[in-house]
Amino acid sequence: MADEREGPRPNRGPAAAADNRRALIAAAREEFAAGGLEVAFSAIARRAGVGQGSLYRHFPTKIELAAAVFEDNIDELERAGSLDALFDAIVAQARMSAAFLDAVVSARDVPAVQHIGERMAVLVGALLAADQAAGRVDGAIAREDVLLVVTMLARTVAAAAPEEQADVLTRSRALFARALSPR
Template sequence: MPSTASPRVSSLSRQNRGPAAAADNRRALIAAAREVYAEGGLGAPFSAVAKRAGVGQGSLYRHFPDRTALAVAVFEDNVRGLEDDTAPADRTIDDLLDLVVEQAVVSTAFIELITADLRDPRVAGLGARFHDLVARVVERDRDAGRIGGHVETEDVTMATGMLATELARSDPAQRPAVAARARALFRAAFAPR
């Protein structure tokens, strides 16, 4: 005897996996947030993230009660990527700046939000991790003679922040040229004397 259940209802019940879907939903929300805020900036509705991820508003708020929580999750992934990519001994400040350029172009809306909430403890932890990875790269470059002894971790941290902020403010078509100009300035400032 054929089923009388609506195909739509049965497919919906298969889609709702409840708590088992939590990790997948979180990943989908983070990916959607990157896209939504890259396209629409911080003014994009928070609800657009849930819609793009294909999850309900309740799931969005369970995982991320506010925009800062969502931004921290996105930047947690970015910092983890920076840590992994700068870990090999042959990675340099130039490699770090390349990565910052890649992330800034994709996540421009988040830069503004994160820099506005520097006192938020969720943001401070990411800042400390970023500082630590920059310190490792600076020490490595200094030891290899690629940068001068005058270059401090805070100089490179400031340079990455300046670069990311300038890219966020630039017209997307101009970002490669802006990044190249900034990189040339940093190379000259960091060079051994």
């Protein structure tokens, strides 16, 4: 008996759209984490098991795809209960975060990118206010300061060689803790 998976998959048409979108986002997360934003669209489509036409229908540009991936990451970041927990989550997502930060720099006017930036600003503002109220962060620290720290942390950890990332993380976190602590 032949394996049912042999040959082309049946075309499910519009019914497959949501599954294809999820598969594309998951594939893009893995590909971006491994190779940054330079990864080819064809590699993402192949990993997702869909054609490039499907990829372009969902995400006409790489920036929009990166924004969709980071939108999912923001959901995880929103579960952070403090700036420390946020920094830990950013580090866990560092490679993808750095890729998205590169996208943000080059595409500030893309609505999907603006939306992510707004969500991140709201999240950081809420966590900062809570940490300041608890006396863990200096009251003079502004939301923009913490956003800068997040950007620096993601880029620094992502740029470090894999064998150096733990040390870079430890040193970066110590510096940021001193910089943000109450005076």
